Amino acid sequence: MYTLKLYGKRDIRYEQAEKPQIESSDEVIVKVKAVGICGSDISRYMKLGPYVEGMIFGHEFSGVIESVGETVNHLKPGDRVAGCPALYCGECDSCKKSEFARCENLTVIGSIYPGAFAEYVKLPAENCVKLPDSVDFDTAAMLEPSAVVLHGFYKTAIQPGADIAVMGSGNIGLLAVQWAKIFGAKNVYAIDIDEEKLTLAKRLGANQVINSKDGLVYDQIMELTNGKGVDLALEAAGSVITSAQVFSLCKKGGAVVFLGIPYGDVKVERFYFEKIVRNELKVYGSWNAISAPFPGREWETSLQFMAEEKICVNEMISHCLPLSKGPEMFEAIANKSEPIDKVIFYPELTR
Template identity: 30%
Template sequence: MGGTMRALVYEGPRQLELRTMEIPRPGEQEVLVRVHWAGICGSELSGYLGHNSLRKPPLVMGHEFAGVIHQVGSRVEGLQSGDRVTANPLISCGSCMECRSGRANLCPQRSLVGAGRPGAFGEYAVVPAGNIHLLPEAVSLDAAALAEPLACAVRIARLAALEPSDSLFIAGAGPIGLLVLRAAQRYGVKHTVVMDVNAERLGIVRAMGGLAVSCEEELARVTPARGFDKCVDAVGIDATRQQCMGIARPGGRVVFSGLHAADSALPVNTAIRNELTMLGSFGYNPIDFQIALKWIEESGTGLETWTVHEPLENGKACFDKLLSGPGAVAKILLELG
C-alpha cells in the first residue's frame, strides 16, 4: 500500500511535530492497523522531555492503541482487513526460556511498538500478527486503547497476590495507580489507600471508591496497626519506595512499578527484619493482557469519566498539559481515525 499519513513525530526534547510521512508496509507476518485511538503514557512524557533512553528522535511514539486492520501480510492467517483490534505492543522472540515460560516481558530480545520501532501516534502502525487481539463487538475502540495500561495494573495486582481480606496502599494516583485501584477492586479488596499530592487526582480516587490521602499525617491515621498487607509504588522515586517498605506489615509484600529513579537507597535492614517480599513489576505478560481485555468487556476500564479525547493535532498541547498539571484527567486519548 502506498500513500501518506499524518503522524506526531518526536524530534527532540519538548519537540513534537505533526508531519506527513509514508504509510508503512507490513511484512509477511505483520498487519497494518489503521489507528483510531492512541493513549499518552507516562513513559512517553519522559521521552518527550528527553529523559528516556529507549525513545530516540526522530520517532513516532505511541503504544496504547486500538483501530481497524487495513492490510495483512502474505503469511498472516486468522486476521483480515476490517477486523477491529488492539495490540500487545511488547514484541518478544517467542522462543527463549522467558517466552516459553510465559514471561515474555522479560525476553532479552524484546522491543516495544513506539520505542524501538514506529508506533501509534501515526494514522497507520505495523504490528506482528501474533500481537494482535480481536475485539468483541461490545468493546469500543477507545476503551480498547486502554487495554495496555490496564494490563500493567493486572500484572502488578497478580504479583502483589491480592486477596479480598488485604489492606492495600498505593503510592501515586497517576493512570497506573488508579488502574491498580481498579484491579484491586476486581480482586475483591475493600480497603485501599492511595496517596498523592494532586488534589484533583485524589478526587478521582474518592469517586472510584478508594481512600485518598495527601500527607503523612493523613496516612498515619488510616494505616493499620501492623501496617499494610500489600504496598504498591506507582511513582518510582526514593521517597515512595522507602515509604512503601516502611508501612508494609511484617511479612508483607511490596511491588515496585515506577521507573523514574534508576537507583534508590532502600532500608534493607527493614526488609530483613520484617521479612518483606519485594518484587519489581515490568510491563505485562500475554495472560495479563488477556485479563485486561476481559475486564474491559465485562465492566469497562473504570476511568471512562476521567478520560479525555483530543484530536491528533492537539498532541503537543496534550503532552504539555499532562506535564504542567493534568487536573481531573486520568488519561488522554488522541483521535486518529
C-alpha cells in the same frame, strides 16, 4: 499519513510519513482509532529523549485491521482490535522459557520501530487482541496499561479480604485501585498529593484516600490500620521519594510491588529500608504486561473486566483531541499549565 515524531527532549512534531506496508506474511496494518499518552511517553519526552531521532512515537492504541499478511488466519480487514506494543526476540534464554517480559531484547513500538501516534501502524498479527462490540476504542486504548497493572498483581499471592495501598493516583494507580477491588480487597488506600486525583480514586473504588502533604504516609496508614499496615503496597507513582516510602506501608510478611519507574537515584533512609528486613517483606519488580501464551492472560482478563464494566476508564480520560494537537498537549503536560489526566488522540480527525 500524519504522525507525531519525537526528535529530542521536548521536541515532538506533527509530520507526514509513509504509510506502513506489509513486509512479512505474519504482519498486519491497523488503522489507529484511539491512541493514548503513557506516563513513560512523558518521561521520554521530558527527560530521556528518543531511542531513534525522528521515530514515530506512541504505543497505547486501538483500531481496525486494514490489511493482513498472507499467513494471518485469525484476523481480517475490519476487525476491531487493541494492540500489544511489546516486541520480544524469541531467541534469548527468557524467551525460550516463555518468560517474554524478561526478554533480553524486549522493546515496544514507538522506540526503535514506528509507533501508534499515526494514522496507521504495523505490528505482528499475534500482537492484536480482538475486541468485543461492548468495548469502545477509548477503553481499548487503555487495555495495555490495565494489563501492566494486572501483570504486577499476578506476581503476588493476594487474597480476598486484604488491605491494599496504592502509592500514586495517576492512570496506573487508578487502574490498580480498580484491580485491587476486583481481587477482593477489603480496604484500598489511595495515596497522592493531588486532591482531584484522590477524589477520582475514591469514585473508582478507594475506601480511604491519603494526601501525603498532610503528613508522613507511614503515620497516616498506621492510624487507619490500627498500627498494622497493609497486606500489599503498590508503587505506581514512579517517584524517587515514594519508591522509598512504600516499604513502610506493609504489615509484617506483607508484599510490595513496583509498577512505577523512578527516573533518578532512589535513596532509601534507614527507617524505610529496615522495614524490608524486620518485617520480612516480599518485594516484586513488575515489568511490562506480557506472559505466555503471548500476549498473555493479562490481556484476556483485562478485556473481560472491561467488557463487564468492572474496569472503567472513561472518568480517567480528560482530553480527547486530534493528533495534530499532540505537540501543544505534550508541552502543556510538561508545563503543568492545566489539569490533565489521560489524553486520547484520534488520528483520523483533522485539525
